[in-house]
């Protein structure tokens with residue numbers, strides 16, 4: 001088995017979290033290299049595009065979160081083998097990436113700009129994506145996004161909904177997903193109660 005190291009920031013969320021979850025669910029050993037903010041500028045030049053996450057596989061490097069998700073999804077049997085189902089899985093991961101990029105772009109803004117941009121997101125793009133992603137879930141049976149079983153798409157949506165409901169995003173009401181897309185919140189609860197996901201967060205001392 002290849003030697004894997006997932007390099008990402010030291011937080012229980014973000015673009016690196018679905019891959020951490022997938023590897024853990026698949027029982028695949030990996031080094032969980034969590035970069036503290038104070039180390040980031042020193043380590044940035046080691047990354048292909050100046051960003052994280054990065055996956056090291058026997059010393060070779062892979063960047064881009066969704067490429068990493070697909071790769072670890074294949075290793076962990078959490079990525080569909082059927083080409084159409086794989087495309088459906090990709091569709092959702094890219095849609096979540098699109099809305100997350102808008103949210104992440106507000107993280108380090110000055111307070112007034114952050115407030116204005118997040119309010120604009122709450123009035124438009126966030127309900128839009130919550131509704132449309134929820135509709136895609138319904139279209140595929142209401143339980144999982146692809147192949148009728150857990151995949152990295154489910155993990156990526158889980159991490160997104162968890163973030164929105166966490167209270168970490170000022171000016172984003174924590175009940176927004178519950179009001180706009182109850183089916184996505186049900187999906188979130190289902191993934192949260194998956195025994196491997198529960199074990200992962202228990203191991204990291206994360207509650208809620």
Ligand SMILES: N[C@@H](CCC(=O)N[C@@H](CS)C(=O)NCC(=O)O)C(=O)O
Nearest residue numbers: 014015050051052053063064065066
């Ligand atoms: N398209 C890239 C975006 C990666 C990205 O922007 N990562 C953020 C963290 S989630 C980052 O590295 N930020 C630090 C920085 O840009 O200095 C991906 O999906 O991996």
